[in-house]
Amino acid sequence: MGKMPILALRAVIAVLVAISLFVQIVMVAANANEMDPALVSMGNPWALIGAIVFGLLVFEVVLVCVWQLLAMVRRGTVFSYASFRYVDVIIGAIVAEAVLLAVLLLAQVPGSDGESPGVFIMMGGIVLAVLFVALIVLVLRMLLAQAVAREVEAKQMRADLDEVI
Numbered sequence: 001m002g003k004m005p006i007l008a009l010r011a012v013i014a015v016l017v018a019i020s021l022f023v024q025i026v027m028v029a030a031n032a033n034e035m036d037p038a039l040v041s042m043g044n045p046w047a048l049i050g051a052i053v054f055g056l057l058v059f060e061v062v063l064v065c066v067w068q069l070l071a072m073v074r075r076g077t078v079f080s081y082a083s084f085r086y087v088d089v090i091i092g093a094i095v096a097e098a099v100l101l102a103v104l105l106l107a108q109v110p111g112s113d114g115e116s117p118g119v120f121i122m123m124g125g126i127v128l129a130v131l132f133v134a135l136i137v138l139v140l141r142m143l144l145a146q147a148v149a150r151e152v153e154a155k156q157m158r159a160d161l162d163e164v165i
Helices: 003-031 036-041 045-075 082-107 117-164
Strands: none
Touching: 036 045, 045 082, 082 117
């Protein structure tokens, strides 16, 4: 991968982290006391604020891991066992986000407030979509494992060839 795409991706990640931190620190804190009455009627508004902050924190963890993987790509070491740590953290973060969304979904079971089931179904679809992303990353992890195995095998073959020559 060239230098320009890596720099562009890093710039996008830096902007996303800045926006996420801004929302966590400024927007949530400023709006915590001025909650929308619709949110207050849903239950504990602080639980919702905590869920938003946790969701953004998980997003930031994924961004940091992608940043580290980009550094490994730049150094040419992405096809190593060290990259699994970051991919595993990404998978765990995505699953944690899905669990958080599922908890929020279960807190809003239809019929409890006379709400229509449409929101419940939509949130369920979002939970499934997030889990689908986790499964895609898991498949990509398996592909990375195969690539690492091939890289180790190629290094061994090069070493054997060097001994023969």
